[in-house]
Amino acid sequence: MSLIRLQNIARRYQMGAEIIHALRSVSIEIRRGEYVAIMGPSGSGKSTLMNLLGCLDSPTEGDYELNGENVSEMDDNQLADIRNREIGFVFQTFNLLARATALRNVELPLIYAGVPAEERRERAREALQQVGLTDRVQHRPNELSGGQRQRVAIARALVTRPSIILADEPTGNLDSRTGEEIMHFFDRLSGAGNTVLLVTHEESIADHAQRIIRLRDGEIAADESRARVPEAPA
Amino acid sequence: MNLLLELGEGLRIALEAIRANKLRSILTTLGIIIGVVTVTLMGTAIDGLNRAFMESVAKLGVDTLYISRTGWFVESYEQWMSLRNRRPITLRQVLGLEEEATLVTAVAPIVETMQSVKYRDREAQSVRIIGTTEQAVLTGGTGVARGRYFTAEESDGGRPVCVIGSDVATNLFPHTPPMGNQIKIGFQPFEIVGVMEKQGSFLGAFSLDNQITIPVRQFISHFWHDPDFQIQVKVANVAWLDEAKEELRGAMRKVRRLEPGEPDDFDINQQEQLAERLAVVSRTIAAVGLFITGLSLFVGGIGIMNIMFVSVTERTQEIGLRKALGAKRRTILIQFLIEAAAICILGGLLALAIAWPLTLALAQFMPARLSLPLVGLALLVSLLTGLISGFLPAWRAARMNPVDALRNE
Ligand SMILES: Nc1ncnc2c1ncn2[C@@H]1O[C@H](COP(=O)(O)OP(=O)(O)O)[C@@H](O)[C@H]1O
Ligand SMILES: [Mg+2]
Numbered sequence: 001m002s003l004i005r006l007q008n009i010a011r012r013y014q015m016g017a018e019i020i021h022a023l024r025s026v027s028i029e030i031r032r033g034e035y036v037a038i039m040g041p042s043g044s045g046k047s048t049l050m051n052l053l054g055c056l057d058s059p060t061e062g063d064y065e066l067n068g069e070n071v072s073e074m075d076d077n078q079l080a081d082i083r084n085r086e087i088g089f090v091f092q093t094f095n096l097l098a099r100a101t102a103l104r105n106v107e108l109p110l111i112y113a114g115v116p117a118e119e120r121r122e123r124a125r126e127a128l129q130q131v132g133l134t135d136r137v138q139h140r141p142n143e144l145s146g147g148q149r150q151r152v153a154i155a156r157a158l159v160t161r162p163s164i165i166l167a168d169e170p171t172g173n174l175d176s177r178t179g180e181e182i183m184h185f186f187d188r189l190s191g192a193g194n195t196v197l198l199v200t201h202e203e204s205i206a207d208h209a210q211r212i213i214r215l216r217d218g219e220i221a222a223d224e225s226r227a228r229v230p231e232a233p234a
Numbered sequence: 235m236n237l238l239l240e241l242g243e244g245l246r247i248a249l250e251a252i253r254a255n256k257l258r259s260i261l262t263t264l265g266i267i268i269g270v271v272t273v274t275l276m277g278t279a280i281d282g283l284n285r286a287f288m289e290s291v292a293k294l295g296v297d298t299l300y301i302s303r304t305g306w307f308v309e310s311y312e313q314w315m316s317l318r319n320r321r322p323i324t325l326r327q328v329l330g331l332e333e334e335a336t337l338v339t340a341v342a343p344i345v346e347t348m349q350s351v352k353y354r355d356r357e358a359q360s361v362r363i364i365g366t367t368e369q370a371v372l373t374g375g376t377g378v379a380r381g382r383y384f385t386a387e388e389s390d391g392g393r394p395v396c397v398i399g400s401d402v403a404t405n406l407f408p409h410t411p412p413m414g415n416q417i418k419i420g421f422q423p424f425e426i427v428g429v430m431e432k433q434g435s436f437l438g439a440f441s442l443d444n445q446i447t448i449p450v451r452q453f454i455s456h457f458w459h460d461p462d463f464q465i466q467v468k469v470a471n472v473a474w475l476d477e478a479k480e481e482l483r484g485a486m487r488k489v490r491r492l493e494p495g496e497p498d499d500f501d502i503n504q505q506e507q508l509a510e511r512l513a514v515v516s517r518t519i520a521a522v523g524l525f526i527t528g529l530s531l532f533v534g535g536i537g538i539m540n541i542m543f544v545s546v547t548e549r550t551q552e553i554g555l556r557k558a559l560g561a562k563r564r565t566i567l568i569q570f571l572i573e574a575a576a577i578c579i580l581g582g583l584l585a586l587a588i589a590w591p592l593t594l595a596l597a598q599f600m601p602a603r604l605s606l607p608l609v610g611l612a613l614l615v616s617l618l619t620g621l622i623s624g625f626l627p628a629w630r631a632a633r634m635n636p637v638d639a640l641r642n643e
Contacts, residue, residue, distance in 0.1 A: 081560065083560050095551065108556070112560035156559075
């Protein structure tokens, strides 16, 4: 059974009198454990697709089934619940709370999940350990490098043990060396059986994935699965 | 996510946000501070005034009626013009009334004037001289501290004796006991037979201890030959107050020889009338106070609303992120409501810190004190202002679309 099933998804924006077709008719199935890169030129609808997949936005048309549940019918609160339970986000601009420590940033989704404080801290520490930041737990974002910030964000994404990890241009704000470092963590997550979807316009980043979906003008131009690039020894 | 956890998290975020913008938060609370200071000071003042009023009113006695040519409160010029022509109440009428009335235990005629008083080389200016009978000790309700009151014979016969108030006693006799000494009221010598108990002041306006009581006949022969008397009547039983009043009205009409159909040419006053008046005064103060408070809270509330809109706009991305991570509308709403409420409570606490010394200063002039219910009220008002003025901004934050909020750079 597919983890994600999109059927004839369309997303249109009304801009004054003009209607923008961000996505025209997109159907995708993604199985649990897949490692997918979404590529395409700027404006092709990658972020729109990511937002729909992440339940941050609802489609104008079509059906979205996530883990057997029909998401396109859900209201605001149910979507918030789904996001909290099923999805881990990694953003291009990290989106950490500036005033909070790394630990508290990672705890955040657990707070909304209603996890008690003790367990929250334990799990957040564990997640930070997984991204190699055990010694940065009490640091605030402005005391961390770009790569470290993105690692905090990855820890935050995986702390809830979500079904999918969604990353929209996760290396977009990093130099290529740091970008590769970050990709190493996504590779590891995928290797551990997580479903990872990432948006990028860099072929070298997309090369990490097993499957590349190419968008053009709001439609799928290509959908190719490939042999996995062997993981670099840690 | 349970509500308690949500409230705790909201409070934590709010305090972080306030700490990050200390100066802004404090400036924002200025309106709240003014409002709450006003509400506490007004509350304190009204409380104090009421208490002072009640003490003064109590001195009039619930079971005492005051008959005079005119009422205590003249409402208009026209009314005053019509009252002007009423005949004075004479001593003979007072005595006649005493004969007629059955539901009373004492009837005392009262006349007063101001005189200066001398003992040897000491002098007291503007002492209230009251001419009355021995019955006044019953109607007035104040006892004699030392010595005695003058007797019925002394009231009738007009022996020059007097009972002095405690202020007069301390002023004229700082070192020696006053009893038995002769003082001069105006140019007339009087022998002191007693000193009254201390009574305090009436409505803070004049001292009831700076007075001397003398037999009414003495008063008439030395100070005022044809005065207009007031009559103090002590009713035998408070339960009969209304009946006694009716009886006195009839008796007064009889001794003043009013024809049936003629209107009363006197008034019977009682404590209640003064109490009503005083209630009007304290209601007026309350209304003015509430108006100022309401206005400053309104202005303060607008300020809070404004700063909360700024706060929501500044933190659009944060709101987007929180929603993306699973915060519900309710969670965001509560977070910003708590922030607004926390700012206002901060203002309320600052206001109390200001109001407290002001109350102590006020206490120099009147019985004022910052009571616990008043403190509670102040904080409650702050809290409500925060919740009300924070609602719109919080609602806007709660309804934000996470995609739009996250895109905001
Ligand atoms: N909120 C929006 N309102 C109007 N148009 C939008 C909105 N979001 C995206 N678009 C338009 O939809 C198209 C696809 O955008 P997007 O998904 O961001 O592309 P990509 O991420 O591939 O660059 C673009 O033409 C963009 O201008
Ligand atoms: Mg994009």
